[in-house]
Amino acid sequence: MAELNDGEHGLTFPCEFPIKAMGPATSELTEAVWHIVSRHAPQTSEDRLRTSQSRGGRYVSVTVTITAESRAQLDTIYAELSAHDQVLATL
Template identity: 40%
Template sequence: MSQQQETLIEFPCRFPIKVMGVRTDDFAQTIHDITRQHAPDFESTDLEMRVSKNGNYLSVTVTINATSKQQLDALYLAFTGHPMVKVVF
C-alpha cells in the first residue's frame, strides 16, 4: 500500500487536533511546545483554549499545517505519551 493510500487525508492541509488535560498553569504552553517540535511553522494564533464547565480541565485545540501521515502519527504519539494529557482527538 502506498503512502497516498494509507490515509484519506490529502496533504498538505490544515489539521486541528484537540488535546485535553487537567487544568494547570503550564498545560497550554506544554501543548504548544510539543506541537512546535513536530510542526515548526506552528503559530500561537492557531491555538485555542476552552476551560471545562467546572474549571478542572482544559481543552487545547492546535491547528497545524499537516504535511504527512507520519507527522500526524508522531504528534499524536507525543501528545498521548505525555503525562499531563488525558485525551487526544
C-alpha cells in the same frame, strides 16, 4: 509543493488539521501541548492555539491547528502528546 494522498484516512497533504489534547486546567498543559506541536510543525504561529475550559473549570482542551505535511508527522505528534503525563485524551 506535491500533494500526498493518504487514501486510508481520507487526507490529502498538506492540509489544515486541528490537533486537540485534553487534561487538567493548568498552564503547564497548555505550554506542553504548544511545545510538542510546534516542535513538529515549526511554521505554526501561536495564534493557531485555542483553549476551552470545561464547565466546572477543572479541565481544559487545547487545540492547535497546523498545516499537516504527512501522516507520519501527525502520528509523531499524537504519540508524544499521549505519552505526556498531563494529557488525558487526544482527538
